[in-house]
Amino acid sequence: xxxxxxxxxxxxxxxxxxxxxxxxxxxxxxxxxxxxxxxxxxxxxxxxxxxxxxxxxxxxxxxxxxxxxxxxxxxxxxxxxxxxxxxxxxxxxxxxxxxxxxxxxxxxxxxxxxxxxxxxxxxxxxxxxxxxxxxxxxxxxxxxxxxxxxxxxxxxxxxxxx
Numbered sequence: 001x002x003x004x005x006x007x008x009x010x011x012x013x014x015x016x017x018x019x020x021x022x023x024x025x026x027x028x029x030x031x032x033x034x035x036x037x038x039x040x041x042x043x044x045x046x047x048x049x050x051x052x053x054x055x056x057x058x059x060x061x062x063x064x065x066x067x068x069x070x071x072x073x074x075x076x077x078x079x080x081x082x083x084x085x086x087x088x089x090x091x092x093x094x095x096x097x098x099x100x101x102x103x104x105x106x107x108x109x110x111x112x113x114x115x116x117x118x119x120x121x122x123x124x125x126x127x128x129x130x131x132x133x134x135x136x137x138x139x140x141x142x143x144x145x146x147x148x149x150x151x152x153x154x155x156x157x158x159x160x161x162x
Contacts, residue, residue, distance in 0.1 A: 059122030
């Protein structure tokens, strides 16, 4: 009996890695092909991933945006901007105070979620966005793979039954 379980373990390990790879590919595809502009930043606000809709929105600069701080895509002066959603948006002192508060949180190592903000498009219009920043997605991908592998190593009977 022990020999059978030992022989199953390499197969379960491969299965777990395949499942983790499928999940990663699915999420990467969902991000890349979303009709919403998506950027993913690290805990310092630097972009680690940008989908093609975001790249199109900012003028198709390609993957050179990787490593660029999100603030570089922010409106830089107080004035009325045309919105991509129609109408206009007044960017004033409150906006810049909020941006400084976001930057301070990120520098302190905090994360931000569901934070309404604006980014500047290549046509100089602003697009309303929701910011989520403060964790390194590359670390999460590695942890996701490790959790699958850890599950099958420490609880192989669950995988055998499924």
